[in-house]
Amino acid sequence: MYPDKDSAGKWFESIPWKNGIAVCHRCGGTNTYEVKSRKPLPHRCRDCRQYFSVRHGTILGDSKIFLRKWAIAIYLIATIFKGVSSMKLHRDLGITQKYAWFMLYRISKDLANDSDLMNGISKSTKPIWTNR
Numbered sequence: 001m002y003p004d005k006d007s008a009g010k011w012f013e014s015i016p017w018k019n020g021i022a023v024c025h026r027c028g029g030t031n032t033y034e035v036k037s038r039k040p041l042p043h044r045c046r047d048c049r050q051y052f053s054v055r056h057g058t059i060l061g062d063s064k065i066f067l068r069k070w071a072i073a074i075y076l077i078a079t080i081f082k083g084v085s086s087m088k089l090h091r092d093l094g095i096t097q098k099y100a101w102f103m104l105y106r107i108s109k110d111l112a113n114d115s116d117l118m119n120g121i122s123k124s125t126k127p128i129w130t131n132r
Contacts, residue, residue: 001071008068013054025057026050059106069093073103078111 002008022032024045031046041051089100
C-alpha cells in the first residue's frame, strides 16, 4: 500500500486533516502553509508562527521511525486476530525490540480508546510502572 515514505505521509496527513487543510496542533489555526524545504518541519502556522508536522500531538510524537513503518505496524496490530508481539514487530519492521514495544504500546493505547486513530495522545504516554 505504501511503496515509499511520501505515500505513507500523505495517508497519515489525511487522518487528522480530513479536508486537506493542515491544522496547527498548538493554536488550532488553519492559516498554515507548507514549507518547501520541509526544514525544520513540513508545515508552519501563520497565527502562532510555529513549525509543526502530522506527528505532533499524536501517537507518532517523539518518534524518529519512518511513517511507513508506523503504517505497517498499525496494519499488523489492527488485522491480526490473536495480537502481535513486540518481537514480531521487531523482526518484521527491522527495528529494535524496545522500540517495537514502544510502538505496540502507543498503538494499542490509541485503539483501546475507541476514538479516531491519531486523535491525540497525552504527554504521559509512558506506562505507570516506569514513572519514578
